[in-house]
Amino acid sequence: MERYVSIGKTNFRYHLLPHLVLGMLLCLVAPLAMSIENLNELQSARIVELFLSLLGVVFFVPQFLPDQDKDIRDLLSSKKEPMLTVHLIRLLEALVCLLILMAIFLICLKQGECVFDFAKLYFGGIISALFLGGLGIFFYALFDNIAIAYMIPVLYYILSYGAGKKLGNFYLFSLLRDSLTEKYYLLFASVILIALGISYRCIGKRNVIMMMKQKG
Amino acid sequence: METKIILKNVNKFYGTKQALKNVNLTITEGMFGLLGKNGAGKTTLMKVLATLHSQTGGTVEICGIPITESKKIRSMIGYLPQDFSMYGSMSAYDAMDYLGVLSGLTKKERKERIPYLLEQVNLLNNRKMKVKAMSGGMRRRLGIAQAILHNPKVLIVDEPTAGLDPEERVRFRNLLSEIAKDRIVLLSTHIVGDIEATCEQIAVMDEGEIIYHGTVANLLMQARGKIYSSEISRMELEELKKTFVVTGMLTMGNKVTVRYVVPENNPSNPSNAILVEPNVEDAYMWLMNQARGEKV
Amino acid sequence: MKNFLTLCKIECIQIAKSMLYYLFIACLILFYITQMGEYNGVTKPKPGAQSYGFTYSTEERLMMEMTTKGLLQEFFDNQYKTYPFGFLKNVVLSEKKQEKIGEIIEDITGYEISELRIKWEEKNNQIQEDALKNGTMIMANQLDLEIAPLDSISFQEFCSQMEQIDELIGGGSDYQTEKIKTSAYVPKTYEQALSEYEELIKEDGIGNAYARQFCDYMGILLAILPVFLAVSRGLRDRRAKAVQVIDSKQAASSCIILSRYLSTIVMALLPLLLLAISPTLQTQYSMKAVGQSENFFTLIRVVLWWLTPTILLTVSVGFFFTELTKSASAILVQGIWWFLSINSNQGSLTGMVGFNLIPRFNSFGNYNIYQEVLPELIRNRVMYTAIAILLIVLTIGIYHWRRKGGSLSHGALRINRKNQL
Numbered sequence: 001m002e003r004y005v006s007i008g009k010t011n012f013r014y015h016l017l018p019h020l021v022l023g024m025l026l027c028l029v030a031p032l033a034m035s036i037e038n039l040n041e042l043q044s045a046r047i048v049e050l051f052l053s054l055l056g057v058v059f060f061v062p063q064f065l066p067d068q069d070k071d072i073r074d075l076l077s078s079k080k081e082p083m084l085t086v087h088l089i090r091l092l093e094a095l096v097c098l099l100i101l102m103a104i105f106l107i108c109l110k111q112g113e114c115v116f117d118f119a120k121l122y123f124g125g126i127i128s129a130l131f132l133g134g135l136g137i138f139f140y141a142l143f144d145n146i147a148i149a150y151m152i153p154v155l156y157y158i159l160s161y162g163a164g165k166k167l168g169n170f171y172l173f174s175l176l177r178d179s180l181t182e183k184y185y186l187l188f189a190s191v192i193l194i195a196l197g198i199s200y201r202c203i204g205k206r207n208v209i210m211m212m213k214q215k216g
Numbered sequence: 217m218e219t220k221i222i223l224k225n226v227n228k229f230y231g232t233k234q235a236l237k238n239v240n241l242t243i244t245e246g247m248f249g250l251l252g253k254n255g256a257g258k259t260t261l262m263k264v265l266a267t268l269h270s271q272t273g274g275t276v277e278i279c280g281i282p283i284t285e286s287k288k289i290r291s292m293i294g295y296l297p298q299d300f301s302m303y304g305s306m307s308a309y310d311a312m313d314y315l316g317v318l319s320g321l322t323k324k325e326r327k328e329r330i331p332y333l334l335e336q337v338n339l340l341n342n343r344k345m346k347v348k349a350m351s352g353g354m355r356r357r358l359g360i361a362q363a364i365l366h367n368p369k370v371l372i373v374d375e376p377t378a379g380l381d382p383e384e385r386v387r388f389r390n391l392l393s394e395i396a397k398d399r400i401v402l403l404s405t406h407i408v409g410d411i412e413a414t415c416e417q418i419a420v421m422d423e424g425e426i427i428y429h430g431t432v433a434n435l436l437m438q439a440r441g442k443i444y445s446s447e448i449s450r451m452e453l454e455e456l457k458k459t460f461v462v463t464g465m466l467t468m469g470n471k472v473t474v475r476y477v478v479p480e481n482n483p484s485n486p487s488n489a490i491l492v493e494p495n496v497e498d499a500y501m502w503l504m505n506q507a508r509g510e511k512v
Numbered sequence: 513m514k515n516f517l518t519l520c521k522i523e524c525i526q527i528a529k530s531m532l533y534y535l536f537i538a539c540l541i542l543f544y545i546t547q548m549g550e551y552n553g554v555t556k557p558k559p560g561a562q563s564y565g566f567t568y569s570t571e572e573r574l575m576m577e578m579t580t581k582g583l584l585q586e587f588f589d590n591q592y593k594t595y596p597f598g599f600l601k602n603v604v605l606s607e608k609k610q611e612k613i614g615e616i617i618e619d620i621t622g623y624e625i626s627e628l629r630i631k632w633e634e635k636n637n638q639i640q641e642d643a644l645k646n647g648t649m650i651m652a653n654q655l656d657l658e659i660a661p662l663d664s665i666s667f668q669e670f671c672s673q674m675e676q677i678d679e680l681i682g683g684g685s686d687y688q689t690e691k692i693k694t695s696a697y698v699p700k701t702y703e704q705a706l707s708e709y710e711e712l713i714k715e716d717g718i719g720n721a722y723a724r725q726f727c728d729y730m731g732i733l734l735a736i737l738p739v740f741l742a743v744s745r746g747l748r749d750r751r752a753k754a755v756q757v758i759d760s761k762q763a764a765s766s767c768i769i770l771s772r773y774l775s776t777i778v779m780a781l782l783p784l785l786l787l788a789i790s791p792t793l794q795t796q797y798s799m800k801a802v803g804q805s806e807n808f809f810t811l812i813r814v815v816l817w818w819l820t821p822t823i824l825l826t827v828s829v830g831f832f833f834t835e836l837t838k839s840a841s842a843i844l845v846q847g848i849w850w851f852l853s854i855n856s857n858q859g860s861l862t863g864m865v866g867f868n869l870i871p872r873f874n875s876f877g878n879y880n881i882y883q884e885v886l887p888e889l890i891r892n893r894v895m896y897t898a899i900a901i902l903l904i905v906l907t908i909g910i911y912h913w914r915r916k917g918g919s920l921s922h923g924a925l926r927i928n929r930k931n932q933l
Contacts, residue, residue: 297756313522321515366762
C-alpha cells in the first residue's frame, strides 16, 4: 500500500499537478464568460457538456506523457512494480481530480440557484469527459504521439458540436437533448478505450505483433 | 589560413555557477584530447566551440575567424554531440542528405560525398536502415559521417567512444585518427585509454580549469618518479588508501598489488615499494591529485 | 535558395510519411462529409410554393420595433441576457446604469419611464389574470407592449443608442448592431426568392456561393487541426534528440524554420484543394445547366484566400508556442482561441466576420450579405495573415536565440551575453 501511495504522490507532484492547475484555472475563469446563477436545466447542461467535459482532455490525455521518452519507459518497465500499476494509479488520480472538480463546479451552480438534477448532470458530464479522455488515451497508446492524442478527442468534440445527430448513440452532448441513453454507450466505450489503450501500452507493440504471429 | 583554434581567457557562467574558468588554449592540427572527470567542463567547452553556447567572457577564434560569426564557424566545424540521434523514421541515407542540405551542400556534392562517407564508416550496406532501428554503435558511426559530411576543418566529438563495445571503440579511434590527418579533431573523454591510443596533444580539465596542456609524453615525464607499486596484504590496503591515491590494483589471493601516487619525500611509503614507470592513467591520477592538493 | 527548396521538399516528404498527417486528412474528409452533406444543385423557385425559406428582414422599422420590445422586457426585469462566449451570461445592472438605460429608452420611445412602468405592470397583471382564467402558461414573449420607437429616430441613431446600452451591459447583448440586424426573422416571399436566385446564377455564381459555405465549415476545423501538425513538427527535433546536431549546422535559422513552416502550410492546404475538386465539378455543371459559365478556379480561389490566413495563423501559433515552451502548450492556446472564436457568435452565422479567427458564412447564396461584409472580411484576413507572419518571425527569433545558447531556465529569460571585443 505504501508503495502505491508513494507512486501516486510522485505522479501527482511531477505530472498531474500542472494539468490539475490548468483545469482549475479554466473553471475559475469560467464565470467571467458565463452565468452560473439562475440557470435552467438546459442552460446548466450546456455548461457541463460543452465546457466541463473538456476537463477530460486536460486530465486524461497526458496519461503517457511522463514516460514519453523511450529510455525512461524502458527504465520504468524494468522495475519490479509493473507499469500497469503505475498507469492505473495515474488513471485513478486523474479520475479523482475530475470527480472533485466537476462536483465543486456543480455545487457552485446549485448554490447559484440553478435548477437541475444533480446526479444526472454530474454523471453525464463525467462520462462525456471520460470518453474524450478515453479517446486520447487510446490513440496516444496506439500512435505514441502526443499531438495525435490531443487531436482525436478535439476532433470528436468538434464533430459532436456540428454533426451531433450523425454520431448516433455516441453523441457527446446528449443532455442538451435531455437524453441519457447515449451516456451508457459512452461509458461503455470509455472503459473499453481506456482498457485497450493502457493494456496496449503495457504489453507493447512488439509483444502484440509476436502474440499475433504465434497465433497466426 | 592556418588550421588553429585559439581560446583566450574564456569564461562561462551558468547563472552563478562557473563552468569555464579563464581557459587559455591553442589547438593545432591533429588529434587533440580533452580529458577530465564528468562535469569538469569538457562538454561546455565543446559547445562553445560548436557555437551552441556563447562564452560569458574572453575570445575564441577558429582558423582566424572569431566565434561570434557563427554562420562562418558552423561551415567550418563538424560536431558530434554526446547523444547523437536523428529522426527515427529517416533512413541513414536520408538523414545524411537532410543534414547535408542544412550544411549547405549542393545536390551534386551530396550525391558524391554521402555514399563515400557511409562506406568509410561501414554503413553503406545499411544505408536504407531507419535510424530508430540502429544500434548505438551504428548511430555513432552515422554521427561521425554526418559530422565530416561538409569536409570541416575542425571536428568536435564529445565522448566518442562512450557506449561502444571494445571492438567498435578501437575501430572508431582509428577512424578518427584517419580523419585527423589534415584537420583538427577535438575529442573529449573521461576514458584515459582513448587518449593514450590516439592523441598527441592533450588538455586536462578540472572544475572548469585547464590543469594540464601538452603532449602525452610530457605528462608521463612529469609523473615519473612518483608512481610506486607494492605488494601488500588486503588488511594493509585500507590503510594505504587513506594515505595515497591508488591508481590501480590487482588482487591475487590474499595479496594485492597496488599502484599508487607518492608525493615527493613522503616518509610513510612502505619499504617494499618499487618505483615504476607511469602509464597515462597513473599520470592522470597524479595530475588530478596535484591539482586538488594545490587547491587545499 | 535551391537548398531551401530541397529542405522544403524533405520536410513535405517527412510530413507525408507521418501517421499524424493521414489522420489529419481523415479528419478533414470526415468533417467534410458529415458537415457539408450532399450538394443538391440549384433550382429556380416556382410561384405558389408553400415556403421559400426564411430570411432576416432588412426592414429597419421592424428591427427597431423588435429590439425595443426585447429591451423593455429586460429593462424592467433588470436581467440582461448576454452570450459573450456562447454561454448564457445574465447581467444585472446597478441602479446608476439602469437609470442611464432608462434615459435612452425615454429618448427612443418618447415616453417617461414611469408611464412605461405602469403600462408594463398593467400588461403583466392582465396576462397573469388571463393565465389564471385559461389555465395556460405565461410565455415570456407574450409581454407585447405596443410601443415602438419614435418615427423621428433614424436607424443609425437607434443603433448607436443601442450600442451604448450594450456597452453599459458589458458587451455580447442583443443590442449590438449585428444582433439588431438579425432581430427580425421573417418568411421570404416568392419575389425575394426569385431575385435571390437570379442574383445567384448571374452575379454571384454558384461556385462562389458554394465556396463560402465550404470555407465556413472547413474554417472551423482549420482553426484548430493544423496546430497539431505544427506542434508535432516543433517537438520532433527534441524527441529524436537531433537538436544539437541540427543547431550546429550552417543553415540559417530563418531557413530552417521557414522551410518547416511553409511545408506544413502547403501540406495542410493540399487535402483541402483535393476536397474542393468535386464541388468544383458539380458547381461547374450546375452553372452550365442554368446556361451560365464560371471560371474553373473560382471555388478554389475563394478557398485559398479565405482559408489560407486561418491555416497560417494556426500553424504560426503552433510553431511559436512550441518553440517558446518546448511543450505541447500550443494546443491549449489554440484550443482556447478556437473555443472562444467558435462561441462568440454575435447575431447571424451568415456574414459574421468582425475580428473573429473563424469568419462565418453559414448559408448558400446571400450575395448581398457577402458584398456587405466583404471589406470587413478582407480586413480580417489581412490582419490574421499579418499576425501569423509576426508570430513566425518571432519564432525564428526565439529559435535563433536558443540556438546560440540562450535559455529559458529558472523561470527567467536569460541569454549568455557574448563578449563584445
